[in-house]
Amino acid sequence: MKRRWHITYNAPVTLTFAIFCALVLLTDSFLGHQLTPALFTAPGAPFDYHNPLNFLRLLTHVFGHADWNHLLGNFAFILLLGPLMEERYGSPMLALMMTITALVTGVINACLIPAGLLGASGIVFMLIVLASLSTIEKGEIPVSFIFVVAMYMGREIMSGAKTANVATFAHIAGGLCGSLFGFMIAPKKRAAKKSDETARAKAKTLSGTEEPKTPTGYEALRERLRARQEQARNANTAHPADTATTVIGTISL
Numbered sequence: 001m002k003r004r005w006h007i008t009y010n011a012p013v014t015l016t017f018a019i020f021c022a023l024v025l026l027t028d029s030f031l032g033h034q035l036t037p038a039l040f041t042a043p044g045a046p047f048d049y050h051n052p053l054n055f056l057r058l059l060t061h062v063f064g065h066a067d068w069n070h071l072l073g074n075f076a077f078i079l080l081l082g083p084l085m086e087e088r089y090g091s092p093m094l095a096l097m098m099t100i101t102a103l104v105t106g107v108i109n110a111c112l113i114p115a116g117l118l119g120a121s122g123i124v125f126m127l128i129v130l131a132s133l134s135t136i137e138k139g140e141i142p143v144s145f146i147f148v149v150a151m152y153m154g155r156e157i158m159s160g161a162k163t164a165n166v167a168t169f170a171h172i173a174g175g176l177c178g179s180l181f182g183f184m185i186a187p188k189k190r191a192a193k194k195s196d197e198t199a200r201a202k203a204k205t206l207s208g209t210e211e212p213k214t215p216t217g218y219e220a221l222r223e224r225l226r227a228r229q230e231q232a233r234n235a236n237t238a239h240p241a242d243t244a245t246t247v248i249g250t251i252s253l
Contacts, residue, residue, distance in 0.1 A: 010083055010087075011082055011083035011086045011087070011091075012086075012091055013082070013086055013091045013094050013095045013098070014078060014079065014082030014083050014086055014094070015079075017063075017078070017082075017098070017120075018075050018078060018079060018082075020063060021062075021063050021064075021065060021071060021075070021120065022071065024036065024040055024063050024064060024065075025064075025065050025067075025068065025071055028040075028064075036064040036065075036066075036118060037116070038053070039053065039056070039057065039060055039064075040057070040060050040061055040063045040064025040118060041057060041061055041064055041116040041117065041118040042057050042058055042061035042105070042106040042109045042110060042116060042117040042118065043057055043058075043109075043110050043116060044109060044110065044113050044114045044115050044116050044117070045109075045110060045111055045112055045113060045114050047110040047111065054110075057106070058102075058103060058106035058107060058110060059099065059102050059103055059106060060102075061102070061105075061106055061109075061116075061117050061118050061119070062098070062101075062102040062105075062119070062120045062122070062123055063120075064118035064119065065118060065119050065120075066118065066119070070119055074119060074120045074121060074123075074124050075120075077124045077127065077128065078120060078123065078124060078127065081127040081128065081130075081131050082094070082127060084131065084134075085127055085130055085131060085134075088134060088187045088188070089185065089187055089188060090188045093185065093188070097126065097130070097177070097181050097185075098123050098126075100177060101122050101123050101126045101173075101174050101177045101178075102122065102123065104122075104173050104174075104177055105117065105122035105169075105170040105173045105174060108169050108170070108173050109169065109170060112169060113169060117170055119170075121170055121171055121174065122170040122171065122173055122174030122177070123174060124174065125152060125171045125172075125174035125175040125178065126174040126175065126177045126178035126181070127178065128148060128152060128175070128178065129145070129148055129149065129152075129174075129175045129178030129179050129182065130178040130181055130182050132144045132145040132147075132148040132149075132182075133145050133178075133179070133182030133183070134182075136182060136183070145179075145182070149175070149179075152171075152175065
């Protein structure tokens with residue numbers, strides 16, 4: 001039987017985010033680059049509290065990009081790492097991580113950086129650091145995490161510059177968010193396993209008895225032999241009226 005291949009929307013949060021960013025940039029190109037500065041650029045310092053849109057732009061700046069090179073540069077990483085992290089942590093949790101990262105980078109930019117901020121570079125660094133912590137265990141720090149921090153975060157700290165309206169502080173803040181998420185949030189498989197163990201322990205405590213043990217092969221064989229012996233004993237002690245009678249027949253002369 002031949003296997004049928006079909007296209008699946010395997011990472012809804014990551015793919016929806018990528019598609020929406022592309023639509024924003026495409027619409028902005030048709031509108032003469034007026035949409036992104038108005039709705040998809042985080043305000044710089046000092047923050048204007050009188051403009052309600054500024055509060056919205058603290059979150060929506062991750063959807064805006066300066067040009068197609070900027071967009072493709074970010075989503076080369078997001079489309080590679082996003083589905084892996086979405087499968088590991090679940091779509092709702094990844095969406096929450098991306099929202100928190102967007103808010104943190106937007107607030108830092110509004111408080112410290114005079115220029116506006118746009119782009120998903122903070123989310124890119126969050127995913128890179130989070131992926132380096134994918135094999136983390138309790139009480140352990142992966143060497144891959146140390147290398148990633150040394151290479152990416154160290155480079156941003158040493159550069160101290162801005163490129164294409166993407167602030168260095170946004171990269172650093174995104175990496176810090178990824179570090180916190182990796183150490184504080186357990187993957188969904190590990191969380192489900194822990195939940196099952198907790199439920200079994202609670203049920204055992206409430207009942208006050210041990211969980212039934214599955215019989216081994218030897219014990220199962222012994223039970224079958226005991227059942228057969230019991231059946232044979234019952235057959236030997238059966239009442240005579242219960243036995244079958246065979247009629248041979250008569251002879252006619």
